Amino acid sequence: MDNILRIIMGPEGGPKATVIPVGEYAGIGGRALTSAIVSKEVPPLCHPLGADNKLVFAPGLLSGTAAAMSGRLSVGCKSPLTGGIKEANSGGQASQTLARLGYAAIVLEGAPKDDNIYKIFINKDGVEINLDNSLKMLGNYAVVEKMKAEYGDKIACISIGPAGEMKMCAASVACTDMELRPTRHAGRGGVGAVMGAKGVKVIVLDDSGMKMRSPKDPDKFREANKNWVDGLKKHPVTGEGLPAYGTNVLTNILNEAGAYPTKNFSLGQFAGSSKISGETEAATETTRGGSATHGCHRGCVIQCSGIYMDKNGQYLTKQPEYETVWAHGGNCGIDDLDAIAMLDRLDDDYGLDTIEMGATIGVAMEAGVAKFGDAQAAISLVHEVGKGTPLGRILGNGAAVTGKAFGVERVPVVKNQALPAYDPRGVQGIGVTYATSTMGADHTAGYAVTANILKVGGYVNPLTPEGQVELSRNLQIATAAVDATGMCLFIAFAVLDQPETFQALLDMLNAFYGLNLTGDDVTALGKSILKNERNFNTKAGFTPAHDRLPEFFKKELLPPHNVTFKVRDEDLDTVFNW
């Protein structure tokens, strides 16, 4: 990973690729690298769909190595949804492949002068950029099929669907999984719209002939990796819960906690939860010949995913995540798992963030566009988005635009980004993260559900304001650092509870790079990433006034606990005082 591949779209004579040594960006990866490049090179007030924005794809520091769980790819830019900096990351095969090809990052720059779209092929011999308008408005599944026919099946693809081409703020960037299906997404913040604005439909990566990245100290690295895997396997969440039921194990847990946002955040419990829970999902998958335990990339030992078959036993989609099941399920009053799986498939194919889409449909239902609980209407609405009808243009640009279009007051967004599947009144720690994260409302930015609900990494009462700021602060710092390593965030369960597993991660980094990092260095790395991001956002016009939840969370009581969000504004403003 000694080079950065910069691809300039739009100069005379067509796009140009140049390979440049990492230079000043040496020694950082993933979110640390995307946020460093964006904060240094992108003018904070530029139009996110304009030539001055840059789209950065960066594997983590351990991607492309033998380290288990190191398959996350960070995608960064100025977000067309939030107007601030964005890093969304994705599983799948792309990160490992890109890292093995030797690139610390791909940066898409400039803007095309016309409506042509391009495919980019990268292998050991270099980079080819070809105009291919036959790909226009294809879904991600069809794009990948075409790439497979063209380049064989030893590839990984990074692509956008029609939503990205239409530059919608809910558009995701898809990465292919081990079966070469576009089921893994850098979902949030409209990163797909930025790829669309660059005129790039798909990046095809082929690492044939390249080797796994080799550590400075192979023996130490091998031993640390073994301890790492052992640690993950012995923790109940990463060793049992996630493999058995996937992330959707959370439906019953959050519903019981009364923090499961139901019908556009108007209730904290959903009557139909058992019909869409992880337990039901796993049983459905197994019965139909799918699988309830499956990984998204080679080197995954948690295997939190699965394969979801339709009623006829045909592949429909990967196992929908908890947040997807919530967004299209309880949040819309829908308790039909097959419909939710179909919505997941459609989102993946059109290239849409499932969280933003579910939240958006919830707002549209509140506006009366469809009825809560009407699964077929929800499916039709996602097709509207994929077709780019006027209604689809509204919905495809997310919950904030939809709220504006229909004059809705209860719009669950922070910095224009929809809140995920945990009501901040029932999980006050995650409310702090939603409000203050550099990314807009984002559960992955500081997953306080751990201590608030799961009693991982300690316990903080979820219904009172005490201790939430400190909890969120520490998690936001740690998460930023994890996002720099290429590690799947689910390692955090084991790392938070088991000091020796955290040490194993440090040992891997030290053995690989010949370093002597301590826990303090990891904290410093996390802080430096957040500082870069906050600097960008400040210049983009963000203030403490943007670090707030929508007012209805402070005014409307959430049943069954009948609580409001109680963390005070002045305390939210201390999250980044460290």
Add this chain to the structure above:
Amino acid sequence: MDNILRIIMGPEGGPKATVIPVGEYAGIGGRALTSAIVSKEVPPLCHPLGADNKLVFAPGLLSGTAAAMSGRLSVGCKSPLTGGIKEANSGGQASQTLARLGYAAIVLEGAPKDDNIYKIFINKDGVEINLDNSLKMLGNYAVVEKMKAEYGDKIACISIGPAGEMKMCAASVACTDMELRPTRHAGRGGVGAVMGAKGVKVIVLDDSGMKMRSPKDPDKFREANKNWVDGLKKHPVTGEGLPAYGTNVLTNILNEAGAYPTKNFSLGQFAGSSKISGETEAATETTRGGSATHGCHRGCVIQCSGIYMDKNGQYLTKQPEYETVWAHGGNCGIDDLDAIAMLDRLDDDYGLDTIEMGATIGVAMEAGVAKFGDAQAAISLVHEVGKGTPLGRILGNGAAVTGKAFGVERVPVVKNQALPAYDPRGVQGIGVTYATSTMGADHTAGYAVTANILKVGGYVNPLTPEGQVELSRNLQIATAAVDATGMCLFIAFAVLDQPETFQALLDMLNAFYGLNLTGDDVTALGKSILKNERNFNTKAGFTPAHDRLPEFFKKELLPPHNVTFKVRDEDLDTVFNW
């Protein structure tokens, strides 16, 4: 004007009206009063369509007196379009009538608990609030006809059309003119949406039995008013240009100056300008039996308006203003004056800001929704808005939402509000006002076209950055003060050039209230209004980053002068350093 009428929507048992002495708000009027109430009473982070926002209607200090030109009504709130404070003002009869009824302001507060809509009738005997769902989704013209049938023709109406009921960000508040037509609008910032959110369709004012407000020193007041009228009549703009051709006299002037935004701000001159100029408009009106010289309220001596008949000699609309003709004309490549007049009529009837709508259609045309120059398509698009179709929901929420929905990069807005009819590259002084005004892009907030183009109040080269900040600063201060008096802004032409006419205005205020105001007091008043507004906006999250034009004005050269906007960011940040 000793009392404030507060109407609380939504308590148990229906809306409640209370009359409260002005108290702490004594001695201020118009924009000074609306901005004082909003900045003191409205939480800056509240949802603009929620119960915590307030909608304030305030006549100016001289409204309801015999002072010529004193008929402006200020409408203030937190804006659903910009998210900041808003004052939009309107001509017509409402301001004088409300003032004579003794109210310094009407404040609509709270929010209804259901979908019912109300009419409010105010006369010398008090206030009646009645539920009347028969008014639902009526256009402004039909609403006024119903009120006339119900309350007689000695009334003035303040109403919203379907756009306001649908809480669209481009929704205006309409005021009736002397012929009891809803042709005068507080257009900008979505004030109509806030009235819709309060569940109020129309406020009917009847000042029968009330007298004109009487000055402390009637003789001095009478003499000052005479000097005032003489001054207005002798200035070439207020005495000749505006009476003869109305504001649309500017089409030829701005087009010749190369500062006429054409086809969504891509050109500075419009080939079809002569077909839609003020000269052509006046001739068309006269030929068809309309009128090219007409006032919007009793006491107007400038008479800048007119009556526009259709091809059959039937009343179609009042004389469309320059900004309307530009917005629906040159900005959309449309050179058909009858179509533009029809668009003006539709905007008035649906209750829409003509500037926002024209700018929005320009963005939609750039996105390919319709072709530049297609007048019938533009008419269809406004009908979509009035009907509230999904496409109409996009367009009715303004240029920024439309740009987002269709992924357009060239979106001419500041603080989400569309730029009016003067390209900031060709009139750099107005660019400073657009960028820095507390209102979002607003030509009336500091009309630097005076010194830049019209050579009124001095001359500052419009194409270079020198002197523009000072020009805009002084005009923004003076305008805020004028907006407090109830005076039509067009008095500024005479006041800027003729010291004795400015003195006549001071003399009227002093004679009416028994004061000894000097020019310095007027400046201090303007500054205090801007300070209130800036304070609110800061708490609402606005920063210097929001005091910027969209980047394309700095990057794209505007033909024919091939200039960009050159005022530096650091100089924009000094506008409010006084």
